[in-house]
Amino acid sequence: MxxxxxxxxxxxxxxxxxxxxxxxxxxxxxxxxxxxxxxxxxxxxxxxxxxxxxxxxxxxxxxxxxxxxxxxxxxxxxxxxxKSRYPEHFAEAAEAEALATEIRQYAPMLIPGLLQTPAYARAVNRAYAPTASKEIIDEWVDGRMERTRLLDDPTKPLLWVVLDEAVVRRETGGRAVMTEALRHVAALVRRSRVIVQVLPFSAGAHKAMEGSMRLMDFEDAPPLVYFEGPSTGRLEDDPATVAQLRYTFELLTASALSPQKSLALIEAVAQDYAHEDLP
Structure with missing residues (x-):
């Protein structure tokens, strides 16, 4: 190595x-x-x-x-x-993420943190902690927005995300928040900063139905995979596990819409959200 x-x-x-x-x-x-x-x-x-x-x-x-x-x-x-500003279960993954050269992620329920807007992040964190103070929520949102600065570099890291269609359809924070959030993702795609594919409902059963995953590659260290659940998270470096999850991600990209069709879907749903008179 x-x-x-x-x-x-x-x-x-x-x-x-x-x-x-x-x-x-x-x-x-x-x-x-x-x-x-x-x-x-x-x-x-x-x-x-x-x-x-x-x-x-x-x-x-x-x-x-x-x-x-x-x-x-x-x-x-x-x-x-x-010391970290992130929750204990995620701190190590966030720090590894900042050093990664390539990140491949499957998101089954929500827009990944690196692609979130402040309003979307606030809605997600409020849902996670409905009784938390405004100050605590503000701190969490600030931490999440700090992570998004990774994308300020025009080329690094490579970020390839597969979004389940549920991510696009789930109204998180209201129509205005979803409109902004999806248009933000679309703008990143149009700038060629990220690759985003949508896994449509029509794809049916698939290999990653049990949850989210994030594969991270590094210049001078072995790859890692991060698994996440409610208030829990785990980094894994076992080569066999990483290889298996890489294969899973490849299957997801094969079943997902093409990047061009995914962008069209994201922008169309954003347009639907923008029209409040639509159901």
Whole structure:
């Protein structure tokens, strides 16, 4: 597997930990696979820690200090690297997302966070937490909008999304919110910033009916897949699992409408929402 790139230790606590971990591992004369064996994890997991695509948990920090003889360096610093404005179950995935070169996502229920408008994000978060204060909702929306800045770069990351038709048809936040949200997605497509396909109801049963998934590829680290459910989430790096989910995504794209027909559907539904006199 490719070696990790040189990281700027001043860029973030996680970059510092990654650079220091690589330095300590190489000083100890261990490969990523050898160090992984001592921690009961894969060599690719060590590579992801070094590349900054995985968060260093306290239990691993303790073991690294013991195995590499680094006193309590990793234990003292993993707390700073773990701070995040995102919910605990999603924080690691959001941080990995920011480093990904390619993201492929199937969304069965809602517009993915990277494609959301503030109003749509507010409606979704209010539905998630109907009793939360306005300040809390504002904080969550700000965090989600911060994630969308990934798309400010004209080419990176590659983002390819398959939306279930239910995403387009489910009126979230009202007609005006849906009009804006769908037109925003269409605008990103027309700028050639994202690839979006709609999986129509007419496609019938399909391989991803059990839930959403997000595949992430990186320049210098193994790929990851993220599974998400109500207030839960899990990152997986098992090569067999990642390969199986990549195959699933390919099947979805084969069953979905073409990008051109998907864009036409999205814009047509947005137009329907814009006319309040339509049912």
């Amino acid at each position: 490719p070696g990790p790139k040189d990281l700027d230790p001043s860029s973030s606590p996680r970059a510092l930990l990654g650079a220091e971990l690589r330095h300590a591992r190489e000083k100890a004369g261990l490969s990523q696979e050898e160090l992984g064996l001592r921690l009961f994890v894969s060599g690719s997991f060590i590579g992801q820690l070094e590349a900054g695509t995985r968060r260093m948990q306290r239990e691993y920090a303790r073991l690294l200090d013991e195995v590499l003889g680094t006193d309590d360096f990793f234990q003292r610093n993993c707390g700073a690297a773990a």
